[in-house]
Amino acid sequence: MEAAIHQPDSLVEYGFRRVVITITAVLCALLEIVDTTIVNVALNDMKGSLGATLTDVAWVITAYAIANVIVIPMTSWLSQQFGRRNYFAASIIIFTVASFLCGNATNIWELVFFRFIQGMGGGALLVTAQTIITESYPPAKRSMAQAIYGMGVIVGPTLGPPLGGYIIDHFSWPYIFYINVPLGVIATLLTLSFVRSPKYDGGGKKSAKEVDWWGMLFLIMFIGSLQYVLEHGQQDDWFANSTIVTLSIVSFFGFFLFIWRELVCDNPIVNLRVLKDKNLQIGTIMSFILGFGLFGSTFIIPLYTQSILGWPATDAGMLLIPSSIMTGLMMPFIGKMIQSGVPQKYMVALGLSIFFGFCFIMYGQLTNDTGSEHMFWPLILRGVGLGLLFVPVMTLSLSTLKGKAIGEGASFTGMMRQLGGSFGIALITTFIARDSQHHRVDLVSHLNDTSFEVQQRITQLQANFIGKGFSPNEALAKAYQLLDFSVTKQATVLSYMDVFLYLGVMFLLCVPFVLMIKQGKTKVDPSSIH
Structure with missing residues (x-):
């Protein structure tokens, strides 16, 4: 059932209301993304206080990631079911309550269960926050809205480790979850007070009988199993482990059953037909590669500085902060360039080339005793490259879509960015172990x-x-x-060098494909995203 398109400017806000809505949405996106990385530096403390093994405690990360990638593709559909404001507020409440319960967990499996619930609430925040920010700005300023949202998404992953390290050093691990509670309460109150939902003529809701339950089941089989395989593959020796083999088969069949179901269902939970759009096809691939580079480099640099150079976790996390600040500073300029009519595909091609430059410099700089002064400028270059990639990739992906297809396209790009990060970390971990x-x-x-x-x-x-x-x-x-x-140490350094080289080459190979993209004739108007 198609939801009718409402007036383009019906949700545009001005002045104080728009500022409050923007802050609320960016805060929620930041909360979600910071929580994907903040626990990384707390695993040892959790292991000690909860009496768990390292394999058990790794589930704290895995459960959150699985819940994230399951719920992101359903976000557009769930927003129609419950109304955007209600769904967004409910997601914040679920995230906040689950954060409190995570801090109070008395054993590892309680913590894992509550992290899964937290991930279900958090996954919805990313795409919905993007939609809310975009709708609150008039069409002429929507690329700037994407830039503001992009600041949260790019800066978030690098804020997690230093923030987590500070909390662990000065307090204890439950406080990495408790910190979400007051922020979540404030965000909920602001959402209920200021955020508005689009009006649906004829209603977007489906009865229980019309809900695509099979599609939901096959999606969970496909994405959930795949995420587990990626998170645990290397530590469980990949296909030598029966669980990895079983879940790989489940994911494979889940993928084909999910595609078949969504193409034959009248009310699919994920509308795959929107992928007929050529720009969105390229955009989803680019989002995957962006996630691969963003999360992969965010993962490998602290790993290198801690395992090879012997840095403490807080210092390793702080190293990435200037790069994130650089990306954040670039975002408004990127938004203005897009508004001025600079073709996004040239910006993406330049961003890919600059990221290749960062990788190539890092390839040449890594030694057993590389100092922070050797990595500062390459990481600034990384910040410039990511800045030129994120907003143009998002706007270019959606530039030839209309109506509710924009919201569905945003869900695909969000999911692919998360999956790209999971693939990146899994492949990098495996590659370092084997290559060294x-x-x-x-x-x-x-x-x-x-x-x-x-x-x-x-x-x-x-x-x-x-x-x-x-x-x-x-x-x-x-x-x-x-x-x-x-x-052994030198062999590991050489494997890190190889990772940067291959990561850079992957980005460089994307440049000619990006230049072949057809630029949308009209500016993106996501005002009717559902």
């Missing part, structure tokens, strides 16, 4: 016991340990151990 082994084998093959340089190095190390009071035999054993550790 190959590099280690290569490095060891060049360590010849008869080589003068090797013998000299071992003799020096042995002499150092003898000087510290060890016997000659103990000192020799420790010298070999230290040499082995150095080789």
Whole structure:
């Protein structure tokens, strides 16, 4: 059943109301995205206080991610069912209550369950916040609205680790969840007071019999299983593990059953027909690659600084802050450039090229003792590249869509960005583990016991340990151990270098495809997103 299109400017706000709505929506998007990364630095504390294994505590991240990617594609449909304002407010309440319950969890599986509920509430906040911000601005300023929303989405993932590190250092892990409670209460009250819903002629609601329950089930089978496989693949040794194999098969069949169901159903929960639009097809792929680069680089840089350089979690998180600030500062300028008629595809192509430049510089900079001063300017370059990518990709994806198809397209791009991040982290983790082994084998093959340089190095190390009071035999054993550790560390650095190189090449290869995109003749008018 098609919901009728309302007057384009019916939800446009001005002055104080628009400022309040914008702050509310950005706050909600930030809350959701920060919570995807804030727990990363708290896993050790959770493990200790809840008596859990590292595998068990990893579910705190997995449960949230699975709930996120399940609910994002349904957001457009759920908004029609319950009304946008009511659905948004209910999502904030679910997120806030679940955050409080997470902080009060007494064992690991309670925490995992409440994190899943938190993810169900949080996943809805992203796409709905984007829609609410966009609708509150007149058509001429909608690219600026996308830029304001983009600040939250880009800055969010990098705020999580340093904020989480600060809270862990000064308080305890439950407070990373309690911090959401007052902010959630304020956001709920502001939503109920200021946000308005579009009016549907003929109603958007479906009866229980009309609801696409099978589509919902197949979506959960497909996305839920896939997310688990991506999150746990490397630590469970991929297809050597029966659970990974089983869920891969479930995801495979869920994917085909979901597509079949949505194409034959009269009231599909996800409208796949909107993907006939060429720009949206390219936009969903670009959103996937953007998620891959954004979340992948946000994951690998703290990992490198902590595991190789020995930085504390807070310092590792703080390193990314200038990059995020740079992206945030660029957003208003990007919005104005789009308003001025600068073609988005050229901005995206430039952003991809700049991100390649960042990756290539990092490839050349990484060593066993690289300092923060070596990474500052490359990370500023990363911020510029992401700034040129996010808003143009979003507006270009939706530029040839009309009516409620815009909301459905936004759901697809949001889901693909999240999935891109999951794929990126899974592939990077696996690649580092496997590639470092190959590099280690290569490095060891060049360590010849008869080589003068090797013998000299071992003799020096042995002499150092003898000087510290060890016997000659103990000192020799420790010298070999230290040499082995150095080789392993160098092999890991080489694998990080490879990750940056391949990530950069992937972005560079996208440039010619972006330049082939057809630019929409009219400006995006998402005023009737449902």
